[in-house]
Amino acid sequence: MNEVTIDVLGPLEVTVDGAARPLSGHRQRRLLALLVLRANTTVSPEQVIDALWDDAPPATARSQVRNAVAKLRRDLGSAGAAVVTDSGNYRLCIDDDQADVLRFSAAVKRATELARAEANDQAIHALRAGLSLWRGTAFAGLNGRTFETAAASLTEQRIAAQELLIRLRVTIGDTTGLVDELSALTAEYPTSEPFVAHLMTALSREGRQADALRAYERHRVRLADELGVDPGPELRELHARVLRGDVALASTPTSEPSVAAPRSLPRDLPDFTGRHDEVRDLVELVEEASDTAVVISAIDGMPGIGKTTLAVRVGHLTRSRFPHGQLFVDLHGHTPGRRPLEPDVALDVLLRGVGVLPEKIPEGTDLRADLWRSTMADRRMLVVLDNAVDTAQVRPLLPASPGVRVLVTSRRRLTVLEGASSLSIDVLPPDEAGRLFRRIANRQSADGPVADVVALCGYLPLAIRIAASRLRSRPRWTVAHLADLLRDERRRLAELAAEDRSVRSAFAVSYDNLSVSTQRAFRLLGLLPGGDFGVHAAAAAVALALPDARRTLEELVDVNLLVNRAPDRYLFHDLLRQFARSLCSEGERTEAIGRVVAYYLDLGHTAGRVAHPVGNEERRRSRHPLPDLRSAHDVRSVIDTEHLAIAELIHVAGEYGLPEETAELASLFGPVLQRQGYLDEALAAYESGLDAGASQEVKADLYRHLGKSLITARRLDAALRALRAGLTLEQERSNDRGAGRAHCNLGIAYFRLGRFLEARTSFHQALTLLDGVGTPFDKAAALINLGATHIALGNHDDAIAAAREVLAQDPVLGNPHLKAVALFNLGDAQLRRGDTDAALKNLEQSTTISREIGATEIECRNLYTIADSDRRRRNFTAALEGARAALVLARRIGDRDIQSHALTVLGQTHLDLDAPALASECFHESLRLTAGDGDNLTDATAHDGLARIARDEGNPLRARHHWEAALSRAHAGGLPAREQYQRNLADLGDAAGRHANR
Numbered sequence: 001m002n003e004v005t006i007d008v009l010g011p012l013e014v015t016v017d018g019a020a021r022p023l024s025g026h027r028q029r030r031l032l033a034l035l036v037l038r039a040n041t042t043v044s045p046e047q048v049i050d051a052l053w054d055d056a057p058p059a060t061a062r063s064q065v066r067n068a069v070a071k072l073r074r075d076l077g078s079a080g081a082a083v084v085t086d087s088g089n090y091r092l093c094i095d096d097d098q099a100d101v102l103r104f105s106a107a108v109k110r111a112t113e114l115a116r117a118e119a120n121d122q123a124i125h126a127l128r129a130g131l132s133l134w135r136g137t138a139f140a141g142l143n144g145r146t147f148e149t150a151a152a153s154l155t156e157q158r159i160a161a162q163e164l165l166i167r168l169r170v171t172i173g174d175t176t177g178l179v180d181e182l183s184a185l186t187a188e189y190p191t192s193e194p195f196v197a198h199l200m201t202a203l204s205r206e207g208r209q210a211d212a213l214r215a216y217e218r219h220r221v222r223l224a225d226e227l228g229v230d231p232g233p234e235l236r237e238l239h240a241r242v243l244r245g246d247v248a249l250a251s252t253p254t255s256e257p258s259v260a261a262p263r264s265l266p267r268d269l270p271d272f273t274g275r276h277d278e279v280r281d282l283v284e285l286v287e288e289a290s291d292t293a294v295v296i297s298a299i300d301g302m303p304g305i306g307k308t309t310l311a312v313r314v315g316h317l318t319r320s321r322f323p324h325g326q327l328f329v330d331l332h333g334h335t336p337g338r339r340p341l342e343p344d345v346a347l348d349v350l351l352r353g354v355g356v357l358p359e360k361i362p363e364g365t366d367l368r369a370d371l372w373r374s375t376m377a378d379r380r381m382l383v384v385l386d387n388a389v390d391t392a393q394v395r396p397l398l399p400a401s402p403g404v405r406v407l408v409t410s411r412r413r414l415t416v417l418e419g420a421s422s423l424s425i426d427v428l429p430p431d432e433a434g435r436l437f438r439r440i441a442n443r444q445s446a447d448g449p450v451a452d453v454v455a456l457c458g459y460l461p462l463a464i465r466i467a468a469s470r471l472r473s474r475p476r477w478t479v480a481h482l483a484d485l486l487r488d489e490r491r492r493l494a495e496l497a498a499e500d501r502s503v504r505s506a507f508a509v510s511y512d513n514l515s516v517s518t519q520r521a522f523r524l525l526g527l528l529p530g531g532d533f534g535v536h537a538a539a540a541a542v543a544l545a546l547p548d549a550r551r552t553l554e555e556l557v558d559v560n561l562l563v564n565r566a567p568d569r570y571l572f573h574d575l576l577r578q579f580a581r582s583l584c585s586e587g588e589r590t591e592a593i594g595r596v597v598a599y600y601l602d603l604g605h606t607a608g609r610v611a612h613p614v615g616n617e618e619r620r621r622s623r624h625p626l627p628d629l630r631s632a633h634d635v636r637s638v639i640d641t642e643h644l645a646i647a648e649l650i651h652v653a654g655e656y657g658l659p660e661e662t663a664e665l666a667s668l669f670g671p672v673l674q675r676q677g678y679l680d681e682a683l684a685a686y687e688s689g690l691d692a693g694a695s696q697e698v699k700a701d702l703y704r705h706l707g708k709s710l711i712t713a714r715r716l717d718a719a720l721r722a723l724r725a726g727l728t729l730e731q732e733r734s735n736d737r738g739a740g741r742a743h744c745n746l747g748i749a750y751f752r753l754g755r756f757l758e759a760r761t762s763f764h765q766a767l768t769l770l771d772g773v774g775t776p777f778d779k780a781a782a783l784i785n786l787g788a789t790h791i792a793l794g795n796h797d798d799a800i801a802a803a804r805e806v807l808a809q810d811p812v813l814g815n816p817h818l819k820a821v822a823l824f825n826l827g828d829a830q831l832r833r834g835d836t837d838a839a840l841k842n843l844e845q846s847t848t849i850s851r852e853i854g855a856t857e858i859e860c861r862n863l864y865t866i867a868d869s870d871r872r873r874r875n876f877t878a879a880l881e882g883a884r885a886a887l888v889l890a891r892r893i894g895d896r897d898i899q900s901h902a903l904t905v906l907g908q909t910h911l912d913l914d915a916p917a918l919a920s921e922c923f924h925e926s927l928r929l930t931a932g933d934g935d936n937l938t939d940a941t942a943h944d945g946l947a948r949i950a951r952d953e954g955n956p957l958r959a960r961h962h963w964e965a966a967l968s969r970a971h972a973g974g975l976p977a978r979e980q981y982q983r984n985l986a987d988l989g990d991a992a993g994r995h996a997n998r
Contacts, residue, residue: 004076006036007100009154010135012142016077027052027064028072033142035083035092036099037150042089046442050270051146059444100133101154107133108161120168127165134158146270153263153319160323163194170198178202186215190222193235194323204242212242234378262325262353265384266308268316271439274432275310278425282314285421286382286405287321294399296406296420300413302560302573303334303506304462305425307409308386314407315382322405324379327353329397333389334411334509340389343396347372350383350397369396376401385409389513391417411510412559424560427459427573436461440468441479449479456486457496458574462506466498473498489578496575507579510561521552522561524592525572526580529652530645532571537645540599540624541592569641590656597653597661599624600646604668607635611672611853632816636854639669639676646673647681654692663694663702670705674712676854677893682709700729700738707745711752712857714896714930719749737778740769744782751785752897754936754973756792763789780806780818787825791832792937794976799829820849820858828865836869856893860886864902871909879909900926900938907945916949923949936973940966944981956988963988 004021007013012029014021023029034051035043048068049061058064069090073083082093096102107130114123138154139147162185169178182199189195196219203212216239220231231239285297299307315326329349332338341349347368351361354375362368376399388394388410394417398406414420428436433454457463471482485495496503511519521542525533528541539549553570556562563571572580584592602622610629627638639646646669653662666689673682686706690699703726710719723746730738747762763786770778787802803826810819823846830839843862850858867882883905890898907922923942930939947962963985970978 003098004082004094005098005100006032006094007133007135008033008036009100009104009133009138011140014076021076023075024071025068027068028075030142030144030147031065031068031072032092033139033147035090036094036101037146039092039094039099039102042086042091044089046439047270048090049442051144062442101138104130104133104154105157106130108157111161111164115164115168120172124165124168124172124174127161127168131158131161131165149268149316149319156319156323159189159192163198166195166198170202175202175205179206186219190219192323193219193231196231197235197238200238200242209242209245213239216242262327262355263319264328264353265315265319265326266312266328268313269309271436272309272313273436273439274428275306275313275425278310278423279314279317282310282407282423283317286314286318286407294401294404294406294419296398296408296417298408298410298414298417298420298422299425300410300422300560301425302460302576303411303510304460304503305427305560306461307411307425309461310425311384311386311407311409315384318382318405322380322382324381324403325354326382326384328384328386329353330386331388331393333387333393334506334513335387336505336509340393343393344368346385346393346397351375354379354381365396372397373400376404379403381405382407388412388414390414413557415558428454428461428464430454430459433457433459433461433464437464437468440465441471443471443479449483452483453479453486456483456492460503460573460575462501463496463503463575466496466501466503469498470495493575493578493582503575504579507576510559511579511583514559514561518552518555520588521549522556523580523583524588525553525556525562525570526577527584527589527592528596528645529648530642532565532569533645534627534641535568535570536603536625536627537596537599537642538570540595543595546625593652593656594658595624596649597658597665599626600649601661601664601668602626603638603642604665607638607672608668611635632853635672636676639672639678643673643676643678643681647678647684650685650688654688659692659694660698662692663689663698665689667698667701667705670702670709674709675857677856679709679713679894683713696729696733697735697738700726700733700735700742702726703729704738704742704745707749711745711749712893712895712897714752714935716749716753719752720746723749736769737773737775740766740774740782741778743769744778744785747782747785747789751789751792752935754792754939754969754975756789756936757974760786760789760793776809777815777818780809780815780822784818784821784825787822787829791825791829793974794832796829796833799825800833803829816849816853817855817858820846820853820855823849824858824862824865827862831865831869836873840866840869856889857895857898860889860893860895860898860902863889864898864905867902867909868905871905871912874912876909876913880906883909896929897935897938900929900935900942903929904938904941904945907942911945911948916952919945920949936969936975940969940973940975940977940981943969944977944984947984951988960985960988 003017005015012033014023014032023032030052031048034048038047045062045065048065049057052065052068053061069083069085076082084091084093094102096106107126111123111126111130114120114126138151166178166182169175179199179202182195182202185195186192186199196215199215200212203209203215216231216235219235223231282297282299299311301307312328315328319326327350329346331341331346333340342365344365347365348361350372351368352358356371356375362371379401380403383397383399383404383406385394385397385406385408388408390410390412391414394408394410394414408414408417408420413422413424415422427433430451434450437450437454453467454464457467467482467486471477471479486492493502493504511522514522521544524541525538528537535546535550535553538553539546542549542552544552550568553562554564557564557570561576563573565571602624603626606622606626606629611632627634629635629638646665650662650665650669653665666685670682670685670689673679673685683706686702686709689702690706694702703722707719707723707726710716710722723742727739727742727746730742743762743766747759747766750756750759750762763782766782767779767786770782783802783806787799787806790796790799790802803822806818806822807826823842827839827842827846830836830842843866847859847862847866850856850862863882863886867879867886870876870879870882883902887899887902887906890902903922903926907919907926910916910919910922923945926938926942943962943966947959947966950956950958950962963981967978967981967985969975970981
């Protein structure tokens with residue numbers, strides 16, 4: 001085979017049998033440069049892709065890499081056999097003398113060994129031979145992250161070799177021309193303080209003190225102007241010695257690095273993705289000048305979050321800042337099958353890493369720590385202490401030199417590590433997680449399946465890497481198939497494993513390091529329902545007193561197995577929650593669920609008593625500590641925080657065979673969930689309660705609540721079915737009170753449908769059945785709804801009388817919700833009767849009460865009713881604001897009935913403002929919301945508005961269509977507006993006929 005040599009210490013040059021061999025393209029040049037850089041080791045296609053395209057590879061990158069390899073082999077001719085393929089990877093097989101970078105490294109290594117043996121003349125010869133290979137900047141003309149990083153590293157090695165050469169020459173007394181050489185070196189490397197120190201020393205020894213001081217001043221000004229920093233402490237001390245005339249300077253500064261400066265960082269991952277803010281902040285901290293203390297950055301995070309990867313990336317980016325080297329030590333704080341390194345063992349590793357001979361290392365942590373600090377004095381190094389178990393392990397390993405920077409990674413928050421700057425890293429944002437998955441999997445796929453996979457991985461880098469690696473190794477798999485595998489929660493952790501790496505094993509190490517009691521707490525906390533959970537629910541789950549539970553939770557936060565989301569609120573990562581649940585025995589699980597159910601039952605009863613004190617005076621002894629609930633506002637806050645947990649718990653209680661508890665939870669929390677806008681959760685609660693197989697009495701109550709929620713959701717046919725089922729159960733039980741309440745709710749459903757005559761009949765039936773057996777609350781509820789029906793039918797005096805009867809009972813009822821509704825009915829009826837001032841006063845009082853108790857539905861009805869009054873008084877700005885506010889709130893709580901009312905008020909206001917297009921949009925949207933429900937009142941109002949728009953636009957046929965629809969709805973609901981619609985149709989008759997005959 002022909003002899004090939006490849007030189008990269010300057011522009012890339014290739015010779016074959018002594019003749020220059022040009023390469024066919026820039027891609028082949030970059031490929032060969034990478035292979036030389038990794039000579040005799042395999043290079044993966046991903047590493048090649050990263051070197052050729054950085055972060056923006058084309059979709060055809062892999063095929064282009066194969067083409068580039070083939071072309072490179074052709075360019076090299078028979079010497080191309082040196083580029084071999086090994087299991088899909090590539091390797092350049094060459095001897096040390098076939099590449100200048102290998103010859104340089106060998107020469108430096110040889111010189112270091114000779115210098116240690118005090119064979120200085122031979123060491124100088126080896127260094128000069130190695131340095132003579134340089135023809136300029138390494139990899140000159142090749143841009144990109146890979147080659148820029150490699151060039152910077154090689155330049156550091158070149159500088160270190162030049163420094164050692166100067167020191168050895170001084171040692172043997174060879175100082176001829178030294179000042180000129182050092183002047184040239186300080187010009188070439190203007191920020192290299194060792195060269196400035198050598199130059200100042202050489203000038204002082206020649207009696208040129210003024211020139212030595214000028215050299216220092218030039219350097220000081222340059223640093224201040226270019227970097228905004230001062231010279232380092234060793235150079236400032238040398239400057240002081242020159243000023244004192246201390247020119248003996250028998251030895252060179254102690255801070256000079258050895259050529260064998262350690263570079264033990266692991267390789268930088270070519271697929272490193274994201275973390276831009278964290279990288280920037282850490283790089284700034286590492287490069288920050290410090291003359292007084294070592295700079296320590298403590299990086300913590302949950303297992304698999306990417307702490308080590310981040311530290312290594314920062315180390316590579318700041319390599320040029322540390323001419324004395326970079327040490328990386330794995331402290332094995334959380335390594336499967338390994339005990340954490342004891343500090344004395346870690347110190348032994350560190351001391352050997354900086355060249356201390358084994359026989360010079362003393363026994364004992366304290367003596368080794370002293371030697372470590374002495375050895376590191378005045379050095380500029382980066383030390384990465386990876387995978388620390390705790391602060392006690394790290395503290396003896398910290399040097400004292402201000403030129404040293406230390407990066408510590410740990411799963412534990414090192415909160416008591418003195419002087420440390422802490423950085424807790426979180427999972428990746430979804431977009432960065434998707435990019436990482438694509439880079440590793442090297443698979444083109446639609447955004448949807450990739451987004452599903454990374455979400456199922458919880459955006460955890462380790463999980464994403466494993467999932468993407470599995471996909472890459474299975475060409476016939478699709479991303480969608482991988483997502484399907486991960487959707488099974490019971491199998492998800494098992495799927496996130498590849499070879500010797502798995503998410504479960506990473507979690508298991510942290511779990512194994514916990515105390516027995518904390519392990520138990522971790523397992524049981526995973527059973528808590530919902531996303532996050534509070535300290536009170538946690539105390540119930542783990543059967544601990546509140547202070548003990550809080551301490552345990554904070555311990556889990558410290559080791560990043562929990563996230564402290566807010567004061568006394570905690571959150572599991574999804575995969576950690578699944579891991580915790582998988583560790584529970586069935587007995588533990590059943591007992592813990594029972595305690596959590598009991599806690600939420602206590603919470604529900606207490607919340608009901610606080611929110612509605614009248615009729616709930618009896619206090620129930622709580623079995624577990626509860627949040628401090630003193631007002632309706634406190635109750636609303638708890639429900640807002642706990643609504644997801646409550647809904648999930650009701651479902652879980654049903655699965656665990658707790659029918660009575662499931663039904664009781666649904667009855668307690670369903671109504672309040674609905675009132676606070678969590679309609680889906682309320683519906684799910686009632687369905688779970690009914691499915692649990694509760695008693696006939698409880699089922700009747702649940703049907704009543706379910707029907708009311710379905711009314712709010714405008715699923716009115718389903719509401720009627722549920723309410724009739726509940727009525728049947730009450731009648732079978734001969735329960736007049738229950739039947740009366742069922743009739744009341746049926747009336748509400750008819751009312752929402754616009755079937756006001758049927759609604760009125762139902763409310764009268766309710767009052768008849770409740771007479772003598774119903775509570776004051778039951779009767780007041782029926783009266784309030786009967787009053788609303790009177791308003792719809794135009795019987796305003798009857799409506800006012802009903803509202804006042806309810807308000808007269810307020811001292812007995814003590815129910816702010818009923819009072820707010822009664823005031824609304826009173827104000828609405830007064831408005832329609834023309835008593836505007838009194839009406840607005842009552843409506844505003846109702847609004848205030850509804851806001852205080854969180855009754856958003858009542859607040860919305862007040863808002864759109866006041867807005868309609870503003871419209872009638874031509875206060876259009878206020879009308880638009882009020883109707884829009886009602887619409888926003890109604891959308892938030894999912895109440896389609898209120899939305900349709902607010903939209904009709906908006907539409908009428910736009911129509912009054914001569915904005916028919918906007919009005920038409922509102923009316924059509926209102927009709928869309930009520931489609932299929934037959935809401936006669938809002939439908940009639942919307943059709944009337946559309947008819948007027950069509951009439952004004954000269955389209956009488958369309959106007960007739962809408963007024964006929966309005967009249968049909970008015971007849972069905974018994975609406976007083978039907979007479980006006982009939983007159984409108986009569987007035988339209990002749991015009992419609994003429995339009996039809998055109």
